[in-house]
Amino acid sequence: MTLSFAYRMLLIGLLPLIAVLLYSEGQRYDPALIRFDQLPSDGDTTTRLLPERIEGFNLLGNVRFYTKDNLYEYVNGHAEYFISAGFISLAVGEYNASNASSTEPDVIIDIYDMGKSIQAFGVLSDESGGSLSDIIGSLTGFISPAGISFTSGHYYVKLSAYNDTVPLQAIAARIAGLIGEASDPFPEFSRLPDIGIVAATRFIKEAYRGLDFVNNVIEREYVINGGRAQIFIVTKEMGDIDTMTEAFMKYFRQSGIEFSSMHRKDSTVYTISDPYEGDWSLIVFPDSLVGVFGAADDTILNKLLAESGP
């Protein structure tokens, strides 16, 4: 009886500890795509990005504004995806031609505030199926038969046209102009070196190049002296660097892939002789992994070591 009482008291005493553990460890999320630490969206700001008139089209009614609480009313069935990707708010404007007699929209403009640039880019990359390019000036996005999608700072913008006469590119450029200079520059992008013409930038959510353990990767493809090089980066916010490095080593050994390594300050450079990828390099910084494939030489590696570390 005494023992039982003591045991019960012990359990009761442990409850706060269990609660703390559940609070800190039980709420797992993908840190590459979700940041909960941002300020609430300023709805007025997002709404003001949709003008009364744009390139000969008039706003129909009012701009509609959505938050996490009512996003499902607009993005029915897909709201969870957006929220899990960091969604803050959405402003929607429907426009038709100034001379139109109908009240049906010719173009719908969705401006998603995704909180962080990387989160906006993650959505864009998912929606594109991986085919991103610079569509207007330096705006990264994709063009489909149904419209144009792009990111600017932490905004993901989707234009959907309902007739062929809508000047989507001009509208996209105007919206980008209204958003202005990206207030939240993509920090991961800034760590990718300026080594040539940027051909494409992709976000790969899982199994990069077929490797099951490499997820949440940003890859940029460059054209350098007529050749192509791809540089990928995984930051500590997107995945555990030590775990991924160990997984690479295990994969190299199990696959019989030869590699050598060299330490420099707080980074390690692996040179890999890969039968499928060719010769490539992996640089392990304390806070990121950077890989280099294709037409890149030691000059580029030096640049990476100098510029891409913490």
Next chain:
Amino acid sequence: MKRRDFLKASVIAGASIAGTPLAARSAENEKPKVKKYKEIGKTGLKMSDISYGTGRLPSSSMILRAIDAGINYFDTAPDYGSSEKYIGQAMKNIQRDKIIIASKFCSPYAYPSHLPLGSKKKDFIDAAEASLSRMKTEYMDFCFVHAIGEQSKSREKEEKRLLDEEMLSAFDTLKQAGKVRFLAVSSHGPDNMEALLLTAVRSGHFNLIMPAFNFMSFPKIPDLLKEAKERKVGVIAMKTLAGAKDVDFDSKGEPFAPAVFKWVLKHPEVNGLVISIKSISDMDLYLSASGEKFTAADQKTLDRYAKRFEKEYCRTGCSECESSCPEGVSIATTLRLQMYFRDYRMEKKAIESYARLNAKASKCVSCETEDCSGECPYGLPVSSMLRQAHDDLSLIV
């Protein structure tokens, strides 16, 4: 200076060599490989029984891995993301005559991008030549008229697309130019799949058919397979995972996918199957079925899967309920896109394709008559599934 010389030259001040070549090739030899090849109809081309559907191809290196594992047949299309481009990147490392490449008469836009009835001969030739350019090859072994039975519920209309003179003339021109070797046709329904493929087999124009084929549907398929074999038309199976409701499903340690593949490949008329492979672990798992016999344990695995998912899987190629909707909703296509969205995790492609579908399931939301209920021969709750599919696939309501 090449990158391999980077370390030797120690060009970075302060660098120290800490490692040397560490690994030896051993484990690689233990990885599953293709064990069986079969001739495709009477083409003289022998394909690996487990072959690569490149709809989710992650890189050119995966093509090389697959070839190293013995896979020699690659099914691609212009609208399969960067698939053709990746094949093109791998091409410099490939002995072209050792692999078989199949693509589609198709544009690179989102599905459904297959050239419709009314397309001109030049459109077909341009589409095929654009594929060859992307893949950096002089020829493709097969060019498919893809997804027959999908663009119209009318069998007659789809037969016209199947036997379109413009397409056939384009194929002749491409063949004479050495750019396409054989003509093929595929179908996952939803309408008249077996009948249309049978027409293709009997027409004498096609060297290969690719039906959706798995253990959970298609009662008329055996007749089609039999006639294809008699006429020496090749058969490659797709959609073999029966909806891929749970790719990690296993039964008492027996993984689902290899059991499914062995079931498909036990049919002597089937030359091989194509399956989407997105990672090395997928490839290893799938290749474990190559050349293996279908066993009683495999059958138990399939039985358990069928029992678990029989009320959730809309059988690809079946269209029994299609005519029941007075509003003409594209039931089977909607539910197939839902399968891409939920089970294949191809959300973007599914949403885009649904947006372009004429008869969406939006009408199901307010439907009171629910005429489709009770029409599914497999007992699926069609109306509620359509409403859920519309929810999933609609970005703009």
